[in-house]
Amino acid sequence: xxxxxxxxxxxxxxxxxxxxxxxxxxxxxxxxxxxxxxxxxxxxxxxxxxxxxxxxxxxxxxxxxxxxxxxxxxxxxxxxxxxxxxxxxxxxxxxxxxxxxxxxxxxxxxxxxxxxxxxxxxxxxxxxxxxxxxxxxxxxxxxxxxxxxxxxxxxxxxxxxxxxxxxxxxxxxxxxxxxxxxxxxxxxxxxxxxxxxxxxxxxxxxxxxxxxxxxxxxxxxxxxxxxxxxxxxxxxxxxxxxxxxxxxxxxxxxxxxxxxxxxxxxxxxxx
Numbered sequence: 001x002x003x004x005x006x007x008x009x010x011x012x013x014x015x016x017x018x019x020x021x022x023x024x025x026x027x028x029x030x031x032x033x034x035x036x037x038x039x040x041x042x043x044x045x046x047x048x049x050x051x052x053x054x055x056x057x058x059x060x061x062x063x064x065x066x067x068x069x070x071x072x073x074x075x076x077x078x079x080x081x082x083x084x085x086x087x088x089x090x091x092x093x094x095x096x097x098x099x100x101x102x103x104x105x106x107x108x109x110x111x112x113x114x115x116x117x118x119x120x121x122x123x124x125x126x127x128x129x130x131x132x133x134x135x136x137x138x139x140x141x142x143x144x145x146x147x148x149x150x151x152x153x154x155x156x157x158x159x160x161x162x163x164x165x166x167x168x169x170x171x172x173x174x175x176x177x178x179x180x181x182x183x184x185x186x187x188x189x190x191x192x193x194x195x196x197x198x199x200x201x202x203x204x205x206x207x208x209x210x211x212x213x214x215x216x217x218x219x220x221x222x223x224x225x226x227x228x229x230x231x232x233x234x235x236x237x238x239x240x241x242x243x244x245x246x247x248x249x250x251x252x253x254x255x256x257x258x259x260x261x262x263x264x265x266x267x268x269x270x271x
Contacts, residue, residue: 004108004116005131008084009139011054015047015088015104016122019095022046027096041096044068047088047104055084067218083109087218090119091194100124101192103200107221117222119196128200128226136203136229148230150250151205156257159208159250162190162198166214170271175213178267185261195247199223202249203230209250209258213267220247237263 022043031040048068055064056073063074063083074083084106089095091102100123108116115132128148130136136148161182165175183189190207192198195215201207203226220242224234233255236243245268250258 002131004082004110005118005129005134007055007058008106008108008116008118009127009129011051012104012106012118012120012127014054015050016120018050019043019047019089019104020122023095026098029096040068041089041092043095044089044092048086051084051086051088051104051106065218067216079111081111085109085114085218085221087196087222090196090219091192094193099193101194101197103194103196105196105218105222107218107225109221114221114225117225119200119222119226121194121197121200126200128203128223130203130222130226130229132225132229134229136226138204148203148226149205150202150227150230150232151208152231152251152253154208154251154254156186156254156261159186159254159258160188160190161186161258162192162201162207162210164191164193164195164198164212164214168270171214173271174267174269178262178265181265182261195219196223199227199234199249202232203227209248209254211246211248211258211262211267213246214244215247216244224249235259237268 027041030042045068048066052064061075065071066086087105089102090105095102104120106118107114117130119128127139138146165172198210200223202210227249228234232249233252234242234249236246248259
């Protein structure tokens, strides 16, 4: 796992350096996904191409699942199968507008279990990393590694909760309805625009919890491991693992309170 983590850290750093060097003053969208406002830039694709190339050079038999290119490779079969899960830019709209919460996210699976995760929040100079069973750390250039622990003992009424919104109008309408029920019952709400960054914020104690409908596996794979290794519980509703229908993250105790607030609101529906 140390080898996987070291390689993921090196690749995420290189991708971040490339994106910083090549980012124009205002990147332009070259395509869309779920809606006209859910955009892709040329640098999303360039970042994923770089990451795939580095993985192939180091581990040619591994599979790669990327947001832009889908799943490729994977010549190895049976026990010990390795798959890399890549979001080349999580928070593309932030990236376009020059906002600081966008990241390169890379996770590593072995036999379907995530064993290493890296989230490089490039504009902030912060790289979050975790190995299964080894804890989570924040790495900043020139500073010693910082061990991460999520906030504990925070009641729902005193909790700072991060969330996000989808790109389709009908989904946003429901998310606004759910938010109207949540916000009077918590300390306040924050919205960064990056699922991966939000999960790392839970890990670092910068927010107390997080929930969102819509993030895909590549959005939460690395950040979810980092949050879990920092002591948070990460899952979906009604005992399911986190999934695109709903991802919830908070310390044990607060997780259950947040879950029980959300579940009766039917937040997995679209309008």
